[in-house]
Amino acid sequence: MALNTTTTTLEEEFVLYANETPEFEAVKRCIQCGTCAGSCPAVKWMDYSPRKVFGMLRSGLVEPILKSRTPWICASCYLCTARCPKNIKITDIMYALKRFAIKENIVPQDITGHILIKTFTSMVFKYGRNFEAEMMTTFLLKTNPFSAISLTGLALSLYMHQRMEILPHRIKAMNELSAIIKKAELISKNGKEE
Amino acid sequence: MEFLYYPGCSLGVSASNYNISAIKVCEELGITLKEINDWNCCGATSFIALDELMGTVVSARNLAIAEKQGFKELVVTCSGCYVTLKKANTHMKERPKFKEQVNEALGAANMTYSGNVEIRHLIEVLALDCGLEKITKSIKKPLKNLKIAAYSGCQLVRPYCTFDNKEFPHVLDDLLKTTGATVVDFEFKARCCGGMLMQTNKEIAEKMVLDILEDATRHNADCIATACPLCQMNLEGFQGSINTHFHKEYKIPIMPFTQIMGLALGLKEGDLKIKRNLISPELALAK
Numbered sequence: 001m002a003l004n005t006t007t008t009t010l011e012e013e014f015v016l017y018a019n020e021t022p023e024f025e026a027v028k029r030c031i032q033c034g035t036c037a038g039s040c041p042a043v044k045w046m047d048y049s050p051r052k053v054f055g056m057l058r059s060g061l062v063e064p065i066l067k068s069r070t071p072w073i074c075a076s077c078y079l080c081t082a083r084c085p086k087n088i089k090i091t092d093i094m095y096a097l098k099r100f101a102i103k104e105n106i107v108p109q110d111i112t113g114h115i116l117i118k119t120f121t122s123m124v125f126k127y128g129r130n131f132e133a134e135m136m137t138t139f140l141l142k143t144n145p146f147s148a149i150s151l152t153g154l155a156l157s158l159y160m161h162q163r164m165e166i167l168p169h170r171i172k173a174m175n176e177l178s179a180i181i182k183k184a185e186l187i188s189k190n191g192k193e194e
Numbered sequence: 195m196e197f198l199y200y201p202g203c204s205l206g207v208s209a210s211n212y213n214i215s216a217i218k219v220c221e222e223l224g225i226t227l228k229e230i231n232d233w234n235c236c237g238a239t240s241f242i243a244l245d246e247l248m249g250t251v252v253s254a255r256n257l258a259i260a261e262k263q264g265f266k267e268l269v270v271t272c273s274g275c276y277v278t279l280k281k282a283n284t285h286m287k288e289r290p291k292f293k294e295q296v297n298e299a300l301g302a303a304n305m306t307y308s309g310n311v312e313i314r315h316l317i318e319v320l321a322l323d324c325g326l327e328k329i330t331k332s333i334k335k336p337l338k339n340l341k342i343a344a345y346s347g348c349q350l351v352r353p354y355c356t357f358d359n360k361e362f363p364h365v366l367d368d369l370l371k372t373t374g375a376t377v378v379d380f381e382f383k384a385r386c387c388g389g390m391l392m393q394t395n396k397e398i399a400e401k402m403v404l405d406i407l408e409d410a411t412r413h414n415a416d417c418i419a420t421a422c423p424l425c426q427m428n429l430e431g432f433q434g435s436i437n438t439h440f441h442k443e444y445k446i447p448i449m450p451f452t453q454i455m456g457l458a459l460g461l462k463e464g465d466l467k468i469k470r471n472l473i474s475p476e477l478a479l480a481k
Binding site: 022041042045072073075076077078079081082083089091095098099102111112113114116117118120121123124128129130132136139147150153154157158161162163164165169171172173176177179180181182183184185187188 | 232300352390391399432
């Protein structure tokens with residue numbers, strides 16, 4: 001069987017993606033000082049620290065980073081971004097890495113962040129707002145039904161304290177929001193800026 | 195003073211005690227929070243992790259509505275909404291082509307947005323527009339014996355905040371000091387509560403919250419004041435589970451800062467929805 005010569009590797013795909021994502025330009029400025037890694041409250045649960053992520057990306061060790069847990073462990077607290085002496089938008093780069101991993105379907109096995117993202121956005125596609133009760137139930141059933149049981153207590157307590165609704169609220173102009181989102185999706189697919 | 199107000203998804207439901215007390219405190223100080231028409235979710239941290247343009251247009255629809263309603267500013271109470279909406283503005287300002295694309299998408303509903311609506315958090319409006327002096331003068335029941343850990347959290351002060359220090363915030367402290375209470379020194383006040391990791395990687399987020407609870411306790415705080423519904427949920431709703439997993443016995447009341455201000459302003463507990471708090475602050479307040 002002949003090899004399909006039009007197939008691009010993951011790394012080539014990433015180079016194209018990085019070129020059209022403004023945040024990546026700044027990775028070149030990284031001086032490997034480690035301020036990001038030293039600041040991160042979640043670094044000990046990451047497989048590569050943010051400093052290492054940039055070091056590896058620049059030295060061409062791309063694939064392990066793309067398939068890494070690191071962006072999924074980032075809690076998005078922006079401490080690294082606030083402290084980076086080279087003004088690299090590190091948190092935004094973590095988001096960009098998440099987008100790439102979702103797009104290429106290479107999210108690590110034990111990660112559920114992408115499922116949360118898809119469940120959350122599906123609420124907004126449906127109602128225009130997050131519907132917490134349905135969002136959490138759907139997410140837990142998809143990922144860890146056992147923990148759904150452990151969260152029943154909290155859900156009940158919230159309900160008793162009038163902080164949980166059992167019916168969703170749908171925005172009035174749902175059709176308008178849907179049209180806007182669809183259009184954005186189309187523009188994104190058809191070509192990036194520049 | 196009247197401000198256009200964007201409550202966001204959590205404030206309507208799981209942080210309804212924060213929402214209602216915020217509105218009441220503002221009323222008491224002569225500020226009207228007018229809810230923005232038919233708002234949608236800001237997109238939170240989810241849309242931006244799926245598609246940047248989609249995430250930005252979801253935010254921008256709200257800002258376009260604000261502009262159409264004739265307002266140049268939009269007040270938020272959720273730190274997540276604060277960052278997300280500000281990020282939409284930042285992208286539109288820094289990337290002209292991207293701004294065109296946002297407006298092209300908004301065009302599908304005959305909407306347009308300039309990128310110029312300023313996003314402001316309620317603590318900024320209270321501290322700067324209303325002013326600490328006016329608030330201090332309005333205090334009717336000083337909370338002299340209460341010790342508060344003012345927890346600013348992360349996204350309120352980073353990365354876009356211009357009114358407070360990104361690492362050593364003080365505006366929430368300043369506001370709470372007007373109540374006559376003691377605001378304790380608290381190293382973890384701008385640390386992250388774990389955010390959505392509480393859903394995806396509970397063991398990590400619980401450890402992050404534990405550090406915050408420990409630090410507040412070490413400084414003898416009677417309660418922790420929050421200014422974000424996600425911080426409130428992680429610190430309050432998961433305290434029991436943290437106690438189980440780490441063999442602790444924490445029962446620290448987590449209070450939206452507006453409830454504490456409201457009490458000092460002489461508002462009734464019922465108006466501030468204090469009974470909706472999962473951990474009763476009764477003991478702390480009896481001091």
